[in-house]
Amino acid sequence: MAAAPSPADVAAPGSFTTVIGLEVHVQLQTATKLFCGCPTTFGAPPNTQVCPTCLGLPGSLPVMNRHAFDLAVRAALALECSIAPFTKWDRKNYFYPDLPKGYQISQFDLPFSSDGFLEVVDPKGAFSRRVGIIRVHLEEDAGKSMHDEAAGTADSRIDLNRAGTPLCEIVTQPDLRSPQEARAWLNELKLLLVYLGVSDCNMQEGSLRVDANVNLHIPRPDGSVAKTPIVEIKNMNSFRSVERALAYEAARQWEEWRATGRELGSAPKQTRGWDDPAGVTRGQRHKEESSDYRYFPEPDLVPVRVSADDLARARAAMGVPPAGLRHMLAERWGISAYDADVLVNQGRDLVAYFEELAGLVGEGKVASNWMQQDVLRTLNERGGTIDAFPVRPAALADIIGRIAAGDFDTSRGREIFAEVLASGRTVADVVASLGIAAVDDDALEALCRELVAANPKIVADVQGGKEQAAAGLIGQAKKKNPNVNPGKVRAKCLEIIRGL
Amino acid sequence: MSSASPSLSRQDVAKVALLSRLALSERELDHLTGELSKIVGFVSQLADVDTSAVEPLAHPLDSQNVFRDDVVTPSLTRESVLRSAPRHDGESFLVPAVLGETGAA
Secondary structure (H helix, E strand, C coil): CCCCCCHHHCCCCCCCEEEEEEEEEEECCCCECCCCCCECCCCCCCCCCCCHHHHCCCCCCCCEEHHHHHHHHHHHHHCCCEECCEECCEEEECCCCCCCCCEEEECCCCCCEEEEEEEEECCCCCCEEEEEEEEEEEEECCCEEECCCCCCCCEEEEECCCCCCEEEEEEECCCECCHHHHHHHHHHHHHHHHHHCCCCCCCCCCCEEEEEEEEEEEECCCCCEEECCCEEEEEECCHHHHHHHHHHHHHHHHHHHHHHCCCCCCCCCEEEEEECCCCEEEECCCCCCHHHHCCEECCCCCCEECCHHHHHHHHHCCCCCHHHHHHHHHHHHCCCHHHHHHHHHCCHHHHHHHHHHHHHHCCHHHHHHHHHHHHHHHHHHHCCCHHHCCCCHHHHHHHHHHHHCCCCCHHHHHHHHHHHHHHCCCHHHHHHHCCCCCCCHHHHHHHHHHHHHHCHHHHHHHHCCCHHHHHHHHHHHHHHCCCCCHHHHHHHHHHHHHCC | CCCCCCCCCHHHHHHHHHHCCCCCCHHHHHHHHHHHHHHHHHHHHHHHCCCCCCCCCCCCCCCCCCEECCCCCCCCCHHHHHHCCCCECCCCEEEECCCCCCCCC
Protein backbone atom coordinates (compact mmCIF):
# COMPACT_ATOMS: atom_id res chain seq x y z
CA MET A 1 0.00 0.00 0.00
CA ALA A 2 1.27 3.46 -0.89
CA ALA A 3 2.26 5.75 1.94
CA ALA A 4 0.08 8.76 2.58
CA PRO A 5 1.53 11.76 0.79
CA SER A 6 3.32 14.29 2.90
CA PRO A 7 1.78 17.80 2.84
CA ALA A 8 4.52 19.00 0.49
CA ASP A 9 3.43 16.44 -2.13
CA VAL A 10 -0.17 17.55 -2.06
CA ALA A 11 -1.31 19.87 -4.78
CA ALA A 12 -3.50 22.80 -3.81
CA PRO A 13 -7.23 21.99 -3.63
CA GLY A 14 -8.91 22.49 -6.97
CA SER A 15 -5.73 21.92 -8.93
CA PHE A 16 -6.76 18.38 -9.91
CA THR A 17 -8.52 17.41 -13.14
CA THR A 18 -11.80 15.53 -12.87
CA VAL A 19 -11.97 12.81 -15.52
CA ILE A 20 -15.44 11.58 -16.40
CA GLY A 21 -16.82 8.97 -18.79
CA LEU A 22 -20.49 8.12 -19.16
CA GLU A 23 -22.45 4.99 -19.95
CA VAL A 24 -25.95 5.77 -21.14
CA HIS A 25 -28.82 3.36 -21.79
CA VAL A 26 -31.76 4.63 -23.81
CA GLN A 27 -34.95 2.75 -24.59
CA LEU A 28 -35.74 2.92 -28.28
CA GLN A 29 -39.06 4.33 -29.43
CA THR A 30 -40.53 1.18 -30.88
CA ALA A 31 -44.07 -0.15 -30.59
CA THR A 32 -42.83 -3.62 -29.65
CA LYS A 33 -39.96 -5.32 -27.86
CA LEU A 34 -36.62 -6.22 -29.42
CA PHE A 35 -37.28 -9.92 -29.97
CA CYS A 36 -41.06 -10.36 -29.72
CA GLY A 37 -44.30 -8.54 -30.54
CA CYS A 38 -45.19 -7.55 -26.96
CA PRO A 39 -45.94 -3.82 -26.62
CA THR A 40 -43.52 -1.49 -24.82
CA THR A 41 -46.16 0.85 -23.41
CA PHE A 42 -45.01 2.41 -20.14
CA GLY A 43 -47.19 2.06 -17.05
CA ALA A 44 -49.22 -1.00 -18.07
CA PRO A 45 -50.34 -3.25 -15.20
CA PRO A 46 -47.54 -5.65 -14.16
CA ASN A 47 -46.93 -8.73 -16.31
CA THR A 48 -49.56 -7.90 -18.94
CA GLN A 49 -47.06 -7.28 -21.77
CA VAL A 50 -45.22 -10.58 -21.76
CA CYS A 51 -45.11 -13.68 -23.93
CA PRO A 52 -43.14 -16.94 -24.04
CA THR A 53 -40.17 -15.22 -25.73
CA CYS A 54 -39.65 -12.38 -23.23
CA LEU A 55 -40.48 -14.73 -20.35
CA GLY A 56 -37.68 -17.00 -21.56
CA LEU A 57 -39.92 -20.05 -21.74
CA PRO A 58 -38.39 -23.18 -23.29
CA GLY A 59 -38.87 -23.50 -27.03
CA SER A 60 -39.36 -19.79 -27.70
CA LEU A 61 -37.07 -18.04 -30.17
CA PRO A 62 -36.16 -14.36 -30.55
CA VAL A 63 -36.60 -12.51 -33.87
CA MET A 64 -35.01 -9.07 -34.24
CA ASN A 65 -37.24 -5.99 -34.53
CA ARG A 66 -36.25 -4.23 -37.78
CA HIS A 67 -37.31 -0.80 -36.53
CA ALA A 68 -35.24 -1.16 -33.36
CA PHE A 69 -32.17 -1.97 -35.43
CA ASP A 70 -32.84 0.97 -37.76
CA LEU A 71 -33.25 3.39 -34.83
CA ALA A 72 -30.03 2.15 -33.26
CA VAL A 73 -28.17 2.69 -36.55
CA ARG A 74 -29.69 6.17 -36.86
CA ALA A 75 -28.45 7.05 -33.36
CA ALA A 76 -24.97 5.71 -34.07
CA LEU A 77 -24.74 7.63 -37.35
CA ALA A 78 -25.78 10.85 -35.62
CA LEU A 79 -23.04 10.16 -33.07
CA GLU A 80 -20.57 9.98 -35.99
CA CYS A 81 -19.83 6.30 -35.32
CA SER A 82 -18.50 3.86 -37.88
CA ILE A 83 -21.11 1.21 -38.62
CA ALA A 84 -19.74 -2.31 -38.74
CA PRO A 85 -20.61 -4.11 -41.98
CA PHE A 86 -21.09 -7.30 -39.94
CA THR A 87 -22.52 -7.55 -36.44
CA LYS A 88 -23.73 -10.30 -34.12
CA TRP A 89 -25.28 -10.71 -30.70
CA ASP A 90 -23.99 -12.46 -27.59
CA ARG A 91 -25.35 -13.87 -24.38
CA LYS A 92 -24.30 -12.06 -21.23
CA ASN A 93 -24.91 -14.55 -18.46
CA TYR A 94 -25.91 -13.59 -14.95
CA PHE A 95 -28.57 -14.63 -12.50
CA TYR A 96 -31.05 -12.07 -11.32
CA PRO A 97 -34.80 -12.48 -10.81
CA ASP A 98 -35.64 -9.72 -13.32
CA LEU A 99 -33.74 -11.58 -16.06
CA PRO A 100 -35.91 -14.61 -16.79
CA LYS A 101 -33.63 -16.30 -19.34
CA GLY A 102 -30.58 -16.13 -17.05
CA TYR A 103 -28.81 -14.14 -19.76
CA GLN A 104 -29.21 -10.83 -21.50
CA ILE A 105 -28.94 -10.73 -25.28
CA SER A 106 -26.34 -8.03 -25.84
CA GLN A 107 -23.33 -7.34 -28.02
CA PHE A 108 -19.81 -8.12 -26.88
CA ASP A 109 -16.95 -8.25 -29.36
CA LEU A 110 -18.70 -7.15 -32.56
CA PRO A 111 -20.98 -4.20 -31.66
CA PHE A 112 -22.73 -2.70 -34.66
CA SER A 113 -20.97 0.64 -34.22
CA SER A 114 -17.90 2.26 -32.67
CA ASP A 115 -15.59 5.28 -32.65
CA GLY A 116 -17.87 8.30 -32.78
CA PHE A 117 -18.18 11.60 -30.98
CA LEU A 118 -20.67 14.21 -29.87
CA GLU A 119 -19.64 17.77 -29.19
CA VAL A 120 -21.20 20.02 -26.58
CA VAL A 121 -20.71 23.77 -26.86
CA ASP A 122 -21.76 26.04 -24.03
CA PRO A 123 -23.81 28.81 -25.72
CA LYS A 124 -22.19 31.38 -23.44
CA GLY A 125 -18.75 30.13 -24.35
CA ALA A 126 -17.80 28.68 -20.94
CA PHE A 127 -16.65 25.41 -22.52
CA SER A 128 -16.65 23.37 -25.67
CA ARG A 129 -15.99 19.65 -25.49
CA ARG A 130 -15.82 16.94 -28.10
CA VAL A 131 -16.60 13.68 -26.33
CA GLY A 132 -15.49 10.45 -27.98
CA ILE A 133 -17.96 7.57 -28.23
CA ILE A 134 -16.29 4.20 -27.75
CA ARG A 135 -19.26 2.18 -28.95
CA VAL A 136 -23.00 2.05 -29.37
CA HIS A 137 -24.65 -1.33 -29.22
CA LEU A 138 -28.13 -2.81 -29.21
CA GLU A 139 -29.36 -5.03 -26.39
CA GLU A 140 -32.48 -5.98 -24.46
CA ASP A 141 -33.67 -4.49 -21.17
CA ALA A 142 -34.35 -6.51 -18.02
CA GLY A 143 -37.59 -6.52 -16.04
CA LYS A 144 -38.22 -4.58 -12.85
CA SER A 145 -37.88 -5.84 -9.32
CA MET A 146 -39.67 -3.93 -6.61
CA HIS A 147 -39.02 -4.24 -2.94
CA ASP A 148 -41.28 -2.45 -0.54
CA GLU A 149 -39.24 -2.24 2.64
CA ALA A 150 -41.94 -0.24 4.41
CA ALA A 151 -44.38 -3.10 3.98
CA GLY A 152 -41.97 -5.26 5.95
CA THR A 153 -42.42 -8.23 3.66
CA ALA A 154 -39.57 -10.52 2.83
CA ASP A 155 -40.50 -10.73 -0.85
CA SER A 156 -39.59 -8.77 -3.92
CA ARG A 157 -42.15 -8.46 -6.70
CA ILE A 158 -41.08 -9.00 -10.29
CA ASP A 159 -42.74 -7.27 -13.24
CA LEU A 160 -41.44 -8.47 -16.60
CA ASN A 161 -43.25 -5.94 -18.84
CA ARG A 162 -39.94 -4.17 -19.44
CA ALA A 163 -38.00 -7.36 -20.13
CA GLY A 164 -36.91 -7.41 -23.77
CA THR A 165 -37.46 -3.69 -24.45
CA PRO A 166 -34.83 -2.51 -26.97
CA LEU A 167 -31.97 -0.51 -25.46
CA CYS A 168 -29.07 1.34 -27.00
CA GLU A 169 -26.00 1.39 -24.82
CA ILE A 170 -23.76 4.39 -25.49
CA VAL A 171 -20.31 4.39 -23.90
CA THR A 172 -18.13 7.50 -23.99
CA GLN A 173 -14.41 7.99 -23.70
CA PRO A 174 -13.35 9.57 -20.40
CA ASP A 175 -13.33 12.96 -22.12
CA LEU A 176 -15.51 15.09 -19.82
CA ARG A 177 -13.71 17.35 -17.37
CA SER A 178 -16.35 18.65 -14.97
CA PRO A 179 -19.78 17.76 -13.56
CA GLN A 180 -21.21 20.79 -15.42
CA GLU A 181 -19.82 19.52 -18.71
CA ALA A 182 -21.27 16.07 -18.03
CA ARG A 183 -24.72 17.54 -17.46
CA ALA A 184 -24.52 19.77 -20.54
CA TRP A 185 -23.34 16.85 -22.66
CA LEU A 186 -26.21 14.68 -21.47
CA ASN A 187 -28.64 17.46 -22.37
CA GLU A 188 -27.13 17.57 -25.84
CA LEU A 189 -27.31 13.78 -26.21
CA LYS A 190 -30.94 13.76 -25.09
CA LEU A 191 -31.82 16.59 -27.48
CA LEU A 192 -30.16 14.71 -30.34
CA LEU A 193 -31.93 11.43 -29.62
CA VAL A 194 -35.31 13.13 -29.22
CA TYR A 195 -34.76 15.05 -32.50
CA LEU A 196 -33.95 11.79 -34.25
CA GLY A 197 -37.05 10.07 -32.87
CA VAL A 198 -34.76 7.40 -31.42
CA SER A 199 -35.99 7.71 -27.83
CA ASP A 200 -38.23 9.93 -25.73
CA CYS A 201 -35.36 9.97 -23.18
CA ASN A 202 -37.80 10.31 -20.30
CA MET A 203 -35.72 9.70 -17.17
CA GLN A 204 -38.75 9.49 -14.88
CA GLU A 205 -40.02 6.55 -16.91
CA GLY A 206 -36.55 5.03 -17.14
CA SER A 207 -36.18 5.53 -20.90
CA LEU A 208 -32.78 7.08 -20.25
CA ARG A 209 -30.38 5.87 -17.57
CA VAL A 210 -26.89 7.12 -16.83
CA ASP A 211 -23.93 5.61 -15.03
CA ALA A 212 -20.77 7.67 -14.63
CA ASN A 213 -17.14 6.68 -14.22
CA VAL A 214 -15.00 9.25 -12.48
CA ASN A 215 -11.53 9.69 -11.08
CA LEU A 216 -9.08 12.50 -10.45
CA HIS A 217 -5.76 13.28 -12.10
CA ILE A 218 -3.65 15.16 -9.55
CA PRO A 219 -0.41 16.76 -10.71
CA ARG A 220 2.53 16.35 -8.34
CA PRO A 221 5.28 18.94 -7.96
CA ASP A 222 7.72 16.55 -9.69
CA GLY A 223 5.61 16.66 -12.86
CA SER A 224 4.10 13.18 -12.47
CA VAL A 225 0.36 12.69 -12.14
CA ALA A 226 -1.41 10.76 -9.40
CA LYS A 227 -4.62 9.03 -10.56
CA THR A 228 -7.26 8.05 -8.03
CA PRO A 229 -9.09 4.69 -8.32
CA ILE A 230 -12.01 4.83 -10.78
CA VAL A 231 -15.46 4.82 -9.22
CA GLU A 232 -18.64 3.95 -11.12
CA ILE A 233 -21.66 5.91 -9.87
CA LYS A 234 -25.13 4.44 -10.32
CA ASN A 235 -28.67 5.28 -9.33
CA MET A 236 -28.80 8.86 -10.61
CA ASN A 237 -32.35 9.78 -11.58
CA SER A 238 -31.90 13.14 -13.28
CA PHE A 239 -29.18 15.10 -15.07
CA ARG A 240 -29.10 17.36 -12.03
CA SER A 241 -28.38 14.29 -9.89
CA VAL A 242 -25.57 13.33 -12.26
CA GLU A 243 -24.01 16.75 -11.83
CA ARG A 244 -24.39 16.68 -8.04
CA ALA A 245 -23.16 13.10 -7.68
CA LEU A 246 -20.06 13.81 -9.76
CA ALA A 247 -19.26 16.96 -7.77
CA TYR A 248 -19.68 15.05 -4.52
CA GLU A 249 -17.59 12.13 -5.75
CA ALA A 250 -14.75 14.37 -6.99
CA ALA A 251 -14.56 16.04 -3.58
CA ARG A 252 -14.76 12.67 -1.81
CA GLN A 253 -11.95 11.19 -3.90
CA TRP A 254 -9.81 14.26 -3.25
CA GLU A 255 -10.25 13.85 0.50
CA GLU A 256 -9.68 10.10 0.29
CA TRP A 257 -6.53 10.53 -1.75
CA ARG A 258 -5.18 13.08 0.71
CA ALA A 259 -5.92 10.69 3.57
CA THR A 260 -4.73 7.42 2.01
CA GLY A 261 -2.71 8.29 -1.08
CA ARG A 262 -4.38 5.33 -2.78
CA GLU A 263 -4.02 5.28 -6.53
CA LEU A 264 -5.53 3.58 -9.56
CA GLY A 265 -4.56 -0.07 -9.71
CA SER A 266 -4.21 -0.50 -5.96
CA ALA A 267 -7.92 -1.23 -5.56
CA PRO A 268 -10.55 -2.84 -7.83
CA LYS A 269 -13.04 -0.55 -9.55
CA GLN A 270 -15.64 0.42 -7.01
CA THR A 271 -19.35 0.89 -7.60
CA ARG A 272 -21.10 3.56 -5.54
CA GLY A 273 -24.78 4.42 -5.49
CA TRP A 274 -26.02 8.02 -5.40
CA ASP A 275 -28.32 8.77 -2.47
CA ASP A 276 -30.12 11.84 -3.75
CA PRO A 277 -31.88 13.02 -0.56
CA ALA A 278 -28.69 12.64 1.47
CA GLY A 279 -26.53 14.07 -1.33
CA VAL A 280 -23.82 11.40 -0.97
CA THR A 281 -22.49 8.35 -2.81
CA ARG A 282 -22.31 5.05 -0.93
CA GLY A 283 -20.29 1.92 -1.67
CA GLN A 284 -22.13 -1.00 -3.31
CA ARG A 285 -21.26 -4.64 -3.90
CA HIS A 286 -18.34 -5.37 -6.18
CA LYS A 287 -19.36 -5.61 -9.78
CA GLU A 288 -18.77 -8.93 -11.45
CA GLU A 289 -15.71 -8.79 -13.70
CA SER A 290 -16.39 -8.71 -17.41
CA SER A 291 -15.21 -12.30 -17.84
CA ASP A 292 -17.67 -13.42 -15.17
CA TYR A 293 -20.50 -12.77 -17.60
CA ARG A 294 -19.23 -15.69 -19.72
CA TYR A 295 -20.23 -14.06 -23.01
CA PHE A 296 -20.72 -16.36 -25.95
CA PRO A 297 -22.39 -15.91 -29.36
CA GLU A 298 -26.20 -16.01 -29.26
CA PRO A 299 -27.10 -19.12 -31.28
CA ASP A 300 -30.77 -18.12 -31.61
CA LEU A 301 -30.05 -14.99 -33.68
CA VAL A 302 -28.34 -14.84 -37.04
CA PRO A 303 -25.84 -12.05 -37.73
CA VAL A 304 -26.73 -8.79 -39.46
CA ARG A 305 -24.90 -7.38 -42.45
CA VAL A 306 -25.37 -3.68 -43.12
CA SER A 307 -25.06 -2.64 -46.77
CA ALA A 308 -24.15 0.76 -48.19
CA ASP A 309 -27.80 1.08 -49.26
CA ASP A 310 -28.97 0.47 -45.70
CA LEU A 311 -26.67 3.22 -44.50
CA ALA A 312 -27.82 5.66 -47.16
CA ARG A 313 -31.43 5.03 -46.15
CA ALA A 314 -30.59 5.51 -42.47
CA ARG A 315 -28.84 8.79 -43.23
CA ALA A 316 -31.81 10.00 -45.24
CA ALA A 317 -34.14 9.28 -42.32
CA MET A 318 -31.92 11.23 -39.92
CA GLY A 319 -32.81 14.85 -40.66
CA VAL A 320 -30.67 17.76 -39.51
CA PRO A 321 -29.26 17.19 -36.00
CA PRO A 322 -29.48 19.97 -33.37
CA ALA A 323 -25.90 21.19 -33.83
CA GLY A 324 -26.42 21.58 -37.58
CA LEU A 325 -29.77 23.24 -37.01
CA ARG A 326 -28.29 25.88 -34.67
CA HIS A 327 -25.74 26.75 -37.28
CA MET A 328 -28.36 26.83 -40.02
CA LEU A 329 -30.76 29.07 -38.09
CA ALA A 330 -28.02 31.54 -37.18
CA GLU A 331 -26.89 31.66 -40.80
CA ARG A 332 -30.28 31.76 -42.50
CA TRP A 333 -31.99 34.25 -40.18
CA GLY A 334 -29.10 36.32 -38.88
CA ILE A 335 -29.79 35.53 -35.24
CA SER A 336 -27.14 35.09 -32.54
CA ALA A 337 -25.69 31.70 -31.65
CA TYR A 338 -27.25 32.07 -28.22
CA ASP A 339 -30.74 32.72 -29.63
CA ALA A 340 -30.39 29.83 -32.09
CA ASP A 341 -29.40 27.60 -29.16
CA VAL A 342 -32.48 28.59 -27.14
CA LEU A 343 -34.80 27.87 -30.08
CA VAL A 344 -33.20 24.56 -31.07
CA ASN A 345 -33.19 23.32 -27.46
CA GLN A 346 -36.99 23.60 -27.44
CA GLY A 347 -37.31 20.92 -30.09
CA ARG A 348 -38.00 20.50 -33.76
CA ASP A 349 -41.63 21.68 -33.66
CA LEU A 350 -40.69 25.00 -32.12
CA VAL A 351 -37.98 25.50 -34.71
CA ALA A 352 -40.59 24.88 -37.43
CA TYR A 353 -42.87 27.48 -35.81
CA PHE A 354 -40.00 29.97 -35.71
CA GLU A 355 -39.01 29.40 -39.31
CA GLU A 356 -42.59 29.88 -40.49
CA LEU A 357 -42.84 33.09 -38.45
CA ALA A 358 -39.47 34.42 -39.60
CA GLY A 359 -40.39 33.70 -43.21
CA LEU A 360 -43.67 35.64 -42.90
CA VAL A 361 -42.11 38.53 -41.00
CA GLY A 362 -39.05 38.61 -43.24
CA GLU A 363 -36.90 39.60 -40.26
CA GLY A 364 -35.23 36.77 -38.34
CA LYS A 365 -34.07 38.93 -35.47
CA VAL A 366 -37.53 40.43 -34.85
CA ALA A 367 -39.16 37.00 -35.08
CA SER A 368 -36.55 35.57 -32.70
CA ASN A 369 -37.18 38.34 -30.15
CA TRP A 370 -40.89 37.61 -30.17
CA MET A 371 -40.18 33.90 -29.81
CA GLN A 372 -37.89 34.40 -26.83
CA GLN A 373 -39.77 37.14 -25.02
CA ASP A 374 -43.37 36.26 -25.73
CA VAL A 375 -43.97 32.83 -27.22
CA LEU A 376 -41.52 30.89 -25.03
CA ARG A 377 -42.39 32.74 -21.86
CA THR A 378 -46.11 32.17 -22.43
CA LEU A 379 -45.49 28.56 -23.32
CA ASN A 380 -43.55 28.05 -20.09
CA GLU A 381 -46.32 29.62 -18.05
CA ARG A 382 -49.17 27.78 -19.76
CA GLY A 383 -47.48 24.47 -20.39
CA GLY A 384 -48.41 22.47 -23.45
CA THR A 385 -46.72 22.09 -26.79
CA ILE A 386 -46.03 24.61 -29.51
CA ASP A 387 -48.31 22.64 -31.84
CA ALA A 388 -51.28 23.44 -29.61
CA PHE A 389 -50.23 27.07 -29.05
CA PRO A 390 -53.28 29.25 -29.88
CA VAL A 391 -51.33 32.06 -31.56
CA ARG A 392 -50.22 30.56 -34.85
CA PRO A 393 -47.25 31.98 -36.79
CA ALA A 394 -49.54 33.75 -39.31
CA ALA A 395 -51.37 35.62 -36.52
CA LEU A 396 -48.15 36.62 -34.77
CA ALA A 397 -46.67 37.74 -38.10
CA ASP A 398 -49.82 39.83 -38.64
CA ILE A 399 -49.27 41.58 -35.27
CA ILE A 400 -45.58 42.15 -35.95
CA GLY A 401 -46.39 43.48 -39.43
CA ARG A 402 -48.91 46.00 -38.05
CA ILE A 403 -46.31 47.22 -35.52
CA ALA A 404 -43.80 47.67 -38.33
CA ALA A 405 -46.41 49.58 -40.34
CA GLY A 406 -46.86 51.97 -37.41
CA ASP A 407 -50.47 50.94 -36.69
CA PHE A 408 -49.56 50.59 -33.03
CA ASP A 409 -46.49 50.19 -30.85
CA THR A 410 -44.93 47.04 -29.38
CA SER A 411 -46.64 47.27 -26.01
CA ARG A 412 -50.01 47.55 -27.78
CA GLY A 413 -48.89 44.61 -29.90
CA ARG A 414 -48.30 42.58 -26.75
CA GLU A 415 -51.81 43.35 -25.51
CA ILE A 416 -53.20 42.11 -28.81
CA PHE A 417 -51.02 38.99 -28.58
CA ALA A 418 -52.38 38.29 -25.08
CA GLU A 419 -55.95 38.81 -26.27
CA VAL A 420 -55.57 36.54 -29.30
CA LEU A 421 -54.00 33.97 -26.96
CA ALA A 422 -56.85 34.18 -24.44
CA SER A 423 -59.79 34.44 -26.84
CA GLY A 424 -58.58 32.58 -29.90
CA ARG A 425 -60.02 35.36 -32.10
CA THR A 426 -58.28 36.75 -35.17
CA VAL A 427 -55.86 39.67 -34.91
CA ALA A 428 -58.13 41.89 -37.03
CA ASP A 429 -61.06 41.11 -34.78
CA VAL A 430 -59.09 41.90 -31.61
CA VAL A 431 -57.70 45.11 -33.07
CA ALA A 432 -61.22 46.28 -33.91
CA SER A 433 -62.75 45.29 -30.58
CA LEU A 434 -60.00 46.97 -28.53
CA GLY A 435 -60.74 50.18 -30.42
CA ILE A 436 -57.24 50.13 -31.77
CA ALA A 437 -57.27 52.07 -34.96
CA ALA A 438 -54.38 53.68 -36.68
CA VAL A 439 -54.21 57.34 -35.76
CA ASP A 440 -54.22 59.33 -38.99
CA ASP A 441 -51.62 61.99 -39.65
CA ASP A 442 -54.00 64.95 -39.10
CA ALA A 443 -55.11 63.66 -35.72
CA LEU A 444 -51.49 63.02 -34.74
CA GLU A 445 -50.43 66.50 -35.78
CA ALA A 446 -53.32 68.11 -33.86
CA LEU A 447 -52.48 66.11 -30.75
CA CYS A 448 -48.79 67.01 -30.90
CA ARG A 449 -49.50 70.72 -31.40
CA GLU A 450 -51.79 70.65 -28.38
CA LEU A 451 -49.08 68.98 -26.25
CA VAL A 452 -46.34 71.36 -27.39
CA ALA A 453 -48.55 74.34 -26.52
CA ALA A 454 -49.35 72.92 -23.09
CA ASN A 455 -45.75 72.11 -22.08
CA PRO A 456 -43.51 75.18 -22.39
CA LYS A 457 -40.95 73.74 -19.94
CA ILE A 458 -40.34 70.65 -22.06
CA VAL A 459 -40.21 72.77 -25.20
CA ALA A 460 -37.56 74.98 -23.59
CA ASP A 461 -35.52 71.94 -22.56
CA VAL A 462 -35.61 70.49 -26.04
CA GLN A 463 -34.67 73.84 -27.53
CA GLY A 464 -31.79 73.92 -25.02
CA GLY A 465 -30.47 70.69 -26.55
CA LYS A 466 -32.07 68.06 -24.28
CA GLU A 467 -34.01 66.07 -26.85
CA GLN A 468 -34.68 63.31 -24.34
CA ALA A 469 -37.08 65.68 -22.55
CA ALA A 470 -39.51 64.90 -25.38
CA ALA A 471 -40.20 61.59 -23.63
CA GLY A 472 -42.52 63.51 -21.27
CA LEU A 473 -44.70 64.41 -24.26
CA ILE A 474 -44.98 60.79 -25.38
CA GLY A 475 -46.33 59.75 -21.98
CA GLN A 476 -48.99 62.44 -22.12
CA ALA A 477 -49.86 61.54 -25.71
CA LYS A 478 -50.46 57.91 -24.79
CA LYS A 479 -52.80 59.02 -21.99
CA LYS A 480 -54.85 61.08 -24.40
CA ASN A 481 -54.90 58.44 -27.13
CA PRO A 482 -53.52 54.96 -26.35
CA ASN A 483 -53.39 54.14 -30.05
CA VAL A 484 -50.70 56.65 -30.97
CA ASN A 485 -47.34 55.37 -32.03
CA PRO A 486 -44.67 56.69 -29.61
CA GLY A 487 -42.01 56.96 -32.32
CA LYS A 488 -44.28 59.03 -34.52
CA VAL A 489 -45.30 61.29 -31.61
CA ARG A 490 -41.68 61.91 -30.77
CA ALA A 491 -40.71 62.72 -34.38
CA LYS A 492 -43.73 64.97 -34.92
CA CYS A 493 -43.25 66.89 -31.62
CA LEU A 494 -39.56 67.49 -32.34
CA GLU A 495 -40.47 68.70 -35.81
CA ILE A 496 -43.05 71.16 -34.39
CA ILE A 497 -40.66 72.44 -31.70
CA ARG A 498 -37.87 72.99 -34.24
CA GLY A 499 -40.28 74.97 -36.38
CA LEU A 500 -41.32 77.28 -33.55
CA MET B 1 -2.43 -20.48 -29.40
CA SER B 2 -0.91 -22.86 -26.89
CA SER B 3 -2.06 -26.44 -27.16
CA ALA B 4 -1.26 -27.12 -23.52
CA SER B 5 -4.35 -28.32 -21.74
CA PRO B 6 -5.45 -25.63 -19.27
CA SER B 7 -5.98 -27.14 -15.87
CA LEU B 8 -8.87 -26.08 -13.72
CA SER B 9 -8.31 -25.47 -10.06
CA ARG B 10 -10.81 -26.33 -7.39
CA GLN B 11 -11.11 -22.56 -6.89
CA ASP B 12 -12.04 -22.02 -10.55
CA VAL B 13 -14.82 -24.56 -10.25
CA ALA B 14 -16.08 -23.02 -7.00
CA LYS B 15 -16.24 -19.64 -8.72
CA VAL B 16 -18.12 -20.97 -11.74
CA ALA B 17 -20.51 -22.74 -9.38
CA LEU B 18 -21.15 -19.48 -7.56
CA LEU B 19 -21.78 -17.62 -10.83
CA SER B 20 -24.21 -20.38 -11.81
CA ARG B 21 -25.83 -20.19 -8.39
CA LEU B 22 -25.09 -23.86 -7.73
CA ALA B 23 -24.44 -24.96 -4.15
CA LEU B 24 -21.87 -27.74 -4.29
CA SER B 25 -20.69 -29.94 -1.44
CA GLU B 26 -16.96 -30.45 -0.87
CA ARG B 27 -17.24 -33.91 -2.40
CA GLU B 28 -19.08 -32.62 -5.45
CA LEU B 29 -16.49 -29.90 -5.86
CA ASP B 30 -13.66 -32.45 -5.85
CA HIS B 31 -15.53 -34.65 -8.28
CA LEU B 32 -16.47 -31.80 -10.66
CA THR B 33 -12.97 -30.34 -10.65
CA GLY B 34 -11.75 -33.61 -12.11
CA GLU B 35 -14.67 -33.93 -14.55
CA LEU B 36 -14.54 -30.35 -15.77
CA SER B 37 -10.76 -30.50 -16.20
CA LYS B 38 -11.21 -33.53 -18.44
CA ILE B 39 -13.89 -31.75 -20.48
CA VAL B 40 -11.79 -28.63 -20.91
CA GLY B 41 -8.83 -30.82 -21.83
CA PHE B 42 -10.93 -32.62 -24.41
CA VAL B 43 -12.18 -29.40 -25.99
CA SER B 44 -8.74 -27.81 -25.92
CA GLN B 45 -7.58 -30.38 -28.50
CA LEU B 46 -9.19 -27.92 -30.95
CA ALA B 47 -6.35 -25.54 -30.22
CA ASP B 48 -4.03 -27.94 -32.08
CA VAL B 49 -5.75 -27.21 -35.37
CA ASP B 50 -4.22 -24.44 -37.46
CA THR B 51 -7.12 -22.02 -37.99
CA SER B 52 -5.08 -19.05 -39.20
CA ALA B 53 -6.64 -19.28 -42.67
CA VAL B 54 -10.19 -19.91 -41.43
CA GLU B 55 -12.64 -17.05 -41.10
CA PRO B 56 -14.34 -16.86 -37.70
CA LEU B 57 -17.83 -18.34 -37.77
CA ALA B 58 -20.48 -16.24 -36.07
CA HIS B 59 -23.31 -18.65 -36.74
CA PRO B 60 -23.53 -22.16 -38.18
CA LEU B 61 -26.54 -21.24 -40.36
CA ASP B 62 -25.76 -19.60 -43.65
CA SER B 63 -28.40 -16.99 -43.02
CA GLN B 64 -28.41 -13.34 -42.03
CA ASN B 65 -30.61 -10.23 -41.62
CA VAL B 66 -33.66 -12.01 -40.27
CA PHE B 67 -36.04 -9.33 -39.01
CA ARG B 68 -39.65 -8.91 -38.01
CA ASP B 69 -41.77 -5.78 -38.45
CA ASP B 70 -42.46 -3.59 -35.42
CA VAL B 71 -46.06 -4.76 -35.10
CA VAL B 72 -47.76 -5.64 -31.83
CA THR B 73 -48.88 -9.23 -31.37
CA PRO B 74 -51.05 -10.44 -28.49
CA SER B 75 -49.35 -10.98 -25.13
CA LEU B 76 -50.33 -13.77 -22.77
CA THR B 77 -53.04 -13.22 -20.18
CA ARG B 78 -51.61 -12.47 -16.78
CA GLU B 79 -53.44 -15.43 -15.32
CA SER B 80 -51.65 -17.81 -17.64
CA VAL B 81 -48.33 -16.02 -17.10
CA LEU B 82 -48.48 -16.44 -13.34
CA ARG B 83 -50.05 -19.90 -13.33
CA SER B 84 -46.77 -21.82 -13.33
CA ALA B 85 -44.93 -19.44 -10.98
CA PRO B 86 -44.05 -21.00 -7.61
CA ARG B 87 -45.28 -17.84 -5.87
CA HIS B 88 -47.18 -14.77 -7.04
CA ASP B 89 -49.61 -12.18 -5.69
CA GLY B 90 -51.96 -12.13 -8.67
CA GLU B 91 -50.02 -9.29 -10.30
CA SER B 92 -46.32 -10.01 -9.91
CA PHE B 93 -43.96 -12.90 -9.44
CA LEU B 94 -42.78 -13.15 -5.83
CA VAL B 95 -39.14 -13.95 -5.16
CA PRO B 96 -36.92 -13.78 -2.08
CA ALA B 97 -35.97 -10.18 -1.29
CA VAL B 98 -33.78 -8.53 -3.92
CA LEU B 99 -31.90 -5.51 -2.70
CA GLY B 100 -29.64 -3.27 -4.70
CA GLU B 101 -29.52 -2.32 -8.34
CA THR B 102 -31.84 -3.51 -11.05
CA GLY B 103 -32.09 -3.02 -14.78
CA ALA B 104 -29.81 -4.00 -17.60
CA ALA B 105 -26.12 -3.67 -16.79
